[in-house]
Amino acid sequence: MKRILITGAAGFLGSHLCDRFIKEGFHVIAMDNLITGDLKNIEHLFKLENFEYYHHDVTKFVHVPGKLDYILHFASPASPIDYLKIPIQTLKVGALGTHNLLGLAKEKNARILIASTSEIYGDPLVHPQTEEYYGNVNTIGPRGVYDEAKRFQESITMAYHRFHGLETRIVRIFNTYGPRMRLNDGRVIPAFMGQALRGEDLTVFGDGSQTRSFCYVDDEIEGIYRLLMSDYELPVNIGNPHEITIRDFAEEIIKLTGTTQKVIYKDLPQDDPMQRQPDISKAKEILGWEPKVGREEGMRKTFEYFKTLSQEELERTEHRDFTQRNKK
Ligand code: UDP
Numbered sequence: 001m002k003r004i005l006i007t008g009a010a011g012f013l014g015s016h017l018c019d020r021f022i023k024e025g026f027h028v029i030a031m032d033n034l035i036t037g038d039l040k041n042i043e044h045l046f047k048l049e050n051f052e053y054y055h056h057d058v059t060k061f062v063h064v065p066g067k068l069d070y071i072l073h074f075a076s077p078a079s080p081i082d083y084l085k086i087p088i089q090t091l092k093v094g095a096l097g098t099h100n101l102l103g104l105a106k107e108k109n110a111r112i113l114i115a116s117t118s119e120i121y122g123d124p125l126v127h128p129q130t131e132e133y134y135g136n137v138n139t140i141g142p143r144g145v146y147d148e149a150k151r152f153q154e155s156i157t158m159a160y161h162r163f164h165g166l167e168t169r170i171v172r173i174f175n176t177y178g179p180r181m182r183l184n185d186g187r188v189i190p191a192f193m194g195q196a197l198r199g200e201d202l203t204v205f206g207d208g209s210q211t212r213s214f215c216y217v218d219d220e221i222e223g224i225y226r227l228l229m230s231d232y233e234l235p236v237n238i239g240n241p242h243e244i245t246i247r248d249f250a251e252e253i254i255k256l257t258g259t260t261q262k263v264i265y266k267d268l269p270q271d272d273p274m275q276r277q278p279d280i281s282k283a284k285e286i287l288g289w290e291p292k293v294g295r296e297e298g299m300r301k302t303f304e305y306f307k308t309l310s311q312e313e314l315e316r317t318e319h320r321d322f323t324q325r326n327k328k
Pocket of ligand 1: 080
């Protein structure tokens with residue numbers, strides 16, 4: 001039986017990866033320190049014999065007994081609200097955490113895939129973003145802690161590949177959504193859906209002309225799986241190229257949820273990228289991958305998930321406006 005270590009396993013993407021690799025017949029070793037993850041995302045797996053969970057912070061030395069065939073490094077805060085709250089941990093998990101996991105991969109002779117991000121392109125001056133674009137990142141801005149950690153992560157991963165001959169894979173993940181997103185992570189989809197469910201107005205930041213391209217989680221996981229199993233060692237964009245402005249997106253959510261509330265406008269957070277859309281030619285050509293789930297279907301499934309959350313949870317996760325803190 002193949003053994004895989006998944007860090008950030010109790011998070012949104014990490015937990016879906018656990019499900020996928022269990023389904024593929026792997027022995028899954030899940031690791032998380034639960035700073036942003038939640039055990040409820042993986043508790044259904046605890047009864048399985050081929051699943052184990054370690055509560056561990058990967059910025060500290062990582063020890064896993066026995067053989068390891070694969071490592072997926074998905075531990076990291078991944079939303080602007082988190083970078084503001086825990087900037088040092090964000091830097092450490094991308095830098096020190098990645099170093100520890102590369103060391104573990106070398107020791108175990110395992111193939112490692114690291115989760116990079118469209119954020120390495122910063123506020124992009126090239127549109128859509130191809131893997132060849134070097135990016136436009138503000139090193140000292142509020143997002144810098146995430147963006148630069150992820151850029152360093154790519155560099156050290158390629159260094160281990162070139163210097164130690166390690167088998168490495170780098171996925172650049174674009175905005176992904178679906179069940180198990182954290183309702184209070186500040187991201188636009190849980191924010192709008194939470195607001196609709198609580199009967200609040202939908203907060204669009206700036207004039208809403210900025211764009212994003214949202215990928216349904218099942219498509220994202222399929223792309224990551226194919227990349228891990230491929231023999232391609234350079235970064236690959238995995239995301240949905242179907243682009244929309246945030247203003248139009250708010251209108252879509254109003255229709256979908258049937259809320260009688262309206263859109264209100266708030267300040268645009270500092271360094272909020274104005275446009276984002278993946279060029280996925282590489283993923284198509286190398287992995288034979290492209291997204292299958294349209295926004296309407298994906299958003300419906302996601303809203304179904306948020307509707308199952310209790311009223312108590314909805315109130316606890318009342319939307320927080322972090323645009324003011326961003327200005328400091
Ligand atoms: N956004 C918004 N209202 C919210 C939360 C986010 O208008 O309540 C905007 C945000 O400014 C950004 C876009 O939605 O332009 C996507 O934000 P998110 O945090 O989901 O992802 P990222 O900016 O990292 O792509």
